[in-house]
Amino acid sequence: MENNFKKTKREGVVIFSPYESGSSIKKALEIGRENILFEVRESKMKGRGGAGFPTATKWMLVAASRADKKYMICNADEGEPGTFKDRVLLTEYPALVFDGMVVGGYTIGSEIGILYLRGEYIFMLEELEDFLQSMRKQNLLGKNILGKEGFNFDIAIRLGSGAYVCGEETALIESLEGHRGEPRNRPPYPVNTGYMGYPTVVNNVETLASIPQIITKGADWFKAHGTDKSTGSKLFSVSGDCEKPGVYELPWGTSLNELVEIVGATNTKAIQVGGASGICIPKSQFDRKLSYEDASTGGSIMIFNQSRKMLKVLKNFMEFFVEESCGQCTPCRIGNIKLLEGVVKIEKGDYTFSYINSLKDLSKTMQVASKCGLGQSSPNPFISILENFKDEIFSSNGNGANHA
Amino acid sequence: MLVYEKNSLSEEIELLIERFGKDRVALLPILQIIEKRHNYISEFAQQEVARLLDIHPVEVYSVVSFYNFLHRYPQGKNIVRLCKTISCDMAGKQEIEKALKRELGINFDETTRDKKWTLEYTSCLGMCDQGPAMLVNDKIYTKLDPETAVKILNDTK
Ligand SMILES: Cc1cc2nc3c(=O)[nH]c(=O)nc-3n(C[C@H](O)[C@H](O)[C@H](O)COP(=O)(O)O)c2cc1C
Ligand code: SF4
Ligand code: FES
Numbered sequence: 001m002e003n004n005f006k007k008t009k010r011e012g013v014v015i016f017s018p019y020e021s022g023s024s025i026k027k028a029l030e031i032g033r034e035n036i037l038f039e040v041r042e043s044k045m046k047g048r049g050g051a052g053f054p055t056a057t058k059w060m061l062v063a064a065s066r067a068d069k070k071y072m073i074c075n076a077d078e079g080e081p082g083t084f085k086d087r088v089l090l091t092e093y094p095a096l097v098f099d100g101m102v103v104g105g106y107t108i109g110s111e112i113g114i115l116y117l118r119g120e121y122i123f124m125l126e127e128l129e130d131f132l133q134s135m136r137k138q139n140l141l142g143k144n145i146l147g148k149e150g151f152n153f154d155i156a157i158r159l160g161s162g163a164y165v166c167g168e169e170t171a172l173i174e175s176l177e178g179h180r181g182e183p184r185n186r187p188p189y190p191v192n193t194g195y196m197g198y199p200t201v202v203n204n205v206e207t208l209a210s211i212p213q214i215i216t217k218g219a220d221w222f223k224a225h226g227t228d229k230s231t232g233s234k235l236f237s238v239s240g241d242c243e244k245p246g247v248y249e250l251p252w253g254t255s256l257n258e259l260v261e262i263v264g265a266t267n268t269k270a271i272q273v274g275g276a277s278g279i280c281i282p283k284s285q286f287d288r289k290l291s292y293e294d295a296s297t298g299g300s301i302m303i304f305n306q307s308r309k310m311l312k313v314l315k316n317f318m319e320f321f322v323e324e325s326c327g328q329c330t331p332c333r334i335g336n337i338k339l340l341e342g343v344v345k346i347e348k349g350d351y352t353f354s355y356i357n358s359l360k361d362l363s364k365t366m367q368v369a370s371k372c373g374l375g376q377s378s379p380n381p382f383i384s385i386l387e388n389f390k391d392e393i394f395s396s397n398g399n400g401a402n403h404a
Numbered sequence: 405m406l407v408y409e410k411n412s413l414s415e416e417i418e419l420l421i422e423r424f425g426k427d428r429v430a431l432l433p434i435l436q437i438i439e440k441r442h443n444y445i446s447e448f449a450q451q452e453v454a455r456l457l458d459i460h461p462v463e464v465y466s467v468v469s470f471y472n473f474l475h476r477y478p479q480g481k482n483i484v485r486l487c488k489t490i491s492c493d494m495a496g497k498q499e500i501e502k503a504l505k506r507e508l509g510i511n512f513d514e515t516t517r518d519k520k521w522t523l524e525y526t527s528c529l530g531m532c533d534q535g536p537a538m539l540v541n542d543k544i545y546t547k548l549d550p551e552t553a554v555k556i557l558n559d560t561k
Contacts, residue, residue: 081489081528119436119473120529122542159436162472164527178431180470196429239491239532246533276489302491302532316490320527326470 010092012249013225014213014233015206021095022140024212028103029148033063036107040211042219044231049075049167049204050274050298051373055211061191062108062199070110071200072153073176074101074208076117077160077167080275081320082300085235086205088247090117091124093209094131098155100208102140103215105153108201113155116172119162128157164324168372169202171326182328183372206235206299226252230291238263240272240303256286259301267305270388275300276317277377279384280310310389314381315343321378332375335366339382346393356386405448416441417452426457431467435474443483443519444475472526480515480522482560484508485539489528495535496549503550507557520561 010016028036041056062070074097078086089097101113117125132155135141143152158176165171166181173195175181194200210232214222223231230252236259239245243264250259260268272280273290274297281288281295288295304313318340327333342359345351363379370376386393405413420437424430434453438445445453445468454461468474486492486500505511508521515522531537534546538553545556 078530079528082491082532083528084530084532087530118530120526120539120544123544158433160471161432161436161474162526163470175432176429178428178467180467182470237532239535240494272490304494308494313490316488316493320489324527 010088010247010249012233012235013251014222014249015089015093015096015209015235016249017213017217019093019096019212019216022099022135022138022146024099024215025102025106025140026146027215028106029146029151033107036103036215037063039214039219043214043222044219044229045207045210045214045222046230046292047204048206048210048234048298050080052292052296055203055207058191058201058203059104059107062110062201065192065199067199069112069196069198070108071195071198072101072105072108072110072113073169073172073195073200073202074113074115074205075167075169075172075202076115076121076205077164077172078118078121078205079164079167079324080277080298080300081317082237082239082272082275082302083298084237084239085247085299087121087124088235089205089209090121090128094128096209096212097205098132098135099140100203100211101155102145102153103211104201104203104208106145106148106151108199110201111152111154113153114176114195115155115157116160116166116176117157118160118167122159125157125159132157163326164320165326165372165374168374171372172202173200180326182326183374185371204298227289227291227293229293234290234297235299236290236297236301237299238301238303240301241265241268241305241308242303250290252291253289255289256281256295259290260286260303263303265303265305267307268303269306269308270304270310272300272302272304272313272381273297274380275302276320277374277380279380280313280388281384282388309392310385311343311347311393314385315340315347317381318343318378321374325374325378329369329371329375331366331369332371332378335362335370335375336378338362339379343382360386405446410448413446413449414452417449417456421456428457428459431457431459431464432471435464435468439474443479443481444477447476450476478515478519481520482541483522483524483539484557485524485526485529486512487527487529487531487535487537487539488525489532491528491532492535492537497536499550500536500538500548500553503553504557507554521557 045055046052145151163181166175168183170184171181190200226232236248273295321336325332420434450464454464512523529537531546536548537546
């Protein structure tokens with residue numbers, strides 16, 4: 001009933017493979033910045049927070065910039081509906097996450113790391129602080145880390161306050177600076193003008209947790225898993241209609257057919273890949289592969305069986321976006337309300353197809369005209385659910401068959 | 405608010421500023437602590453924070469109004485936040501919703517008269533594999549059924 005979120009033993013080829021706390025820091029200090037960057041670049045590691053930006057490129061940009069200060073930020077705002085892998089990493093594998101931050105800090109030349117933890121996860125704060133304290137005792141944090149003259153780095157934890165949009169990296173920085181969590185225009189990117197105006201790396205928890213494994217075991221080992229364009233493995237947060245929900249580490253390239261098998265899902269109708277801002281894939285397309293190049297996701301996998309009404313699912317997502325839009329730009333603020341209105345009208349059977357088409361046009365406008373990823377991707381479920389389940393939703397009784 | 409209450413709140417905020425620094429970046433941590441201690445951030449508290457951080461009160465107001473976990477009006481001593489996102493919904497959120505409303509005698513977004521309880525919805529809590537889930541103050545509870553949900557309330561009192 002309560003706090004049973006810790007599993008004793010997990011299995012996985014990369015992240016959940018054995019790791020000795022501190023070992024990647026030791027190795028990183030031995031091989032030096034150039035070789036770390038080389039190894040990360042060779043691994044073709046891409047960001048696990050959703051956008052899939054090459055991690056080495058981000059690090060190189062900050063490493064190469066000249067500034068008095070640089071920041072290494074770990075984005076632990078995990079708020080995409082259906083995502084909980086960062087929770088598992090932070091509670092069960094803090095050494096991977098924090099060692100990854102230290103290695104990153106060393107590589108880019110930063111002395112200050114910040115973990116931005118979503119307010120909902122305050123229950124883990126004490127354990128995380130204790131863990132940081134034990135790292136300080138072992139000189140894995142602090143001054144002259146592991147005897148490396150001049151390498152000082154420490155990590156502070158800051159809490160969010162219940163705003164999904166603060167996971168967007170520039171909104172996160174605004175929030176850290178004591179402002180409303182409203183995304184900034186990009187460019188400039190955080191690598192140039194980040195926290196307090198200094199060059200900043202913002203990385204997802206899972207991205208950072210992969211780094212120690214890459215550093216200690218090598219890029220080739222890492223690349224042996226996954227596909228050519230999506231190297232390594234991914235943590236998938238699986239929820240919904242299946243026997244074994246939970247976090248799974250699977251190589252990139254795993255198909256949805258394989259996935260439903262692994263998690264014990266039967267009678268499946270559809271899978272929402274990538275959370276509320278992702279896309280809904282019907283059973284007929286379960287040969288699609290989880291990867292950056294096909295069905296891309298920050299890890300959220302929500303499974304719906306035949307008994308679920310897809311219009312209800314869509315409504316839940318659109319309510320989420322109406323709630324979580326920061327309201328800063330019009331396409332997103334108004335657009336999501338209009339799309340939700342549309343869903344309600346379809347529910348009531350009070351629509352015409354020209355009206356639906358105008359909402360689809362609006363969706364396209366939102367995708368191009370919104371300021372940040374929230375408004376750019378919130379139409380995704382609207383478009384994909386109406387398209388893939390039109391027979392169910394616009395069935396002949398004229399009211400969407402969703403009155404049941 | 406009584407004069408001595410105001411004085412003690414001012415003092416409290418001064419101490420917080422000593423701890424976190426007289427700097428804009430301290431704003432959110434300070435507000436989070438005030439919220440935790442007082443169950444909201446009063447207009448007076450907002451003004452004091454603004455004065456002591458040397459920023460315009462509107463700045464503080466705009467931050468308080470932005471974040472879901474910060475409130476401008478008094479909330480209950482305990483805040484229950486039930487996840488309403490789809491995975492928890494499919495796992496039986498509705499039954500929990502009913503049980504909580506019945507037990508506390510209030511609707512969502514309301515506070516009991518004795519100011520002990522506030523009921524809110526929240527978006528995904530990151531516990532979707534163990535839904536339905538709810539947050540009671542700082543603690544997350546998962547795999548709820550109506551009975552356990554009510555028991556948690558009783559144990560929290
Ligand atoms: C609305 C919105 C919410 C986001 N939430 C998160 C989040 O919770 N965690 C995260 O790592 N990235 C999130 N991102 C992506 C970040 O902006 C950023 O791309 C990411 O933290 C970069 O890390 P990576 O390169 O390691 O993936 C979000 C983006 C948007 C638009
Ligand atoms: S797209 Fe939405 S969340 Fe992003 S800046 Fe615009 S209003 Fe805010
Ligand atoms: S859907 Fe309720 S915790 Fe994620």
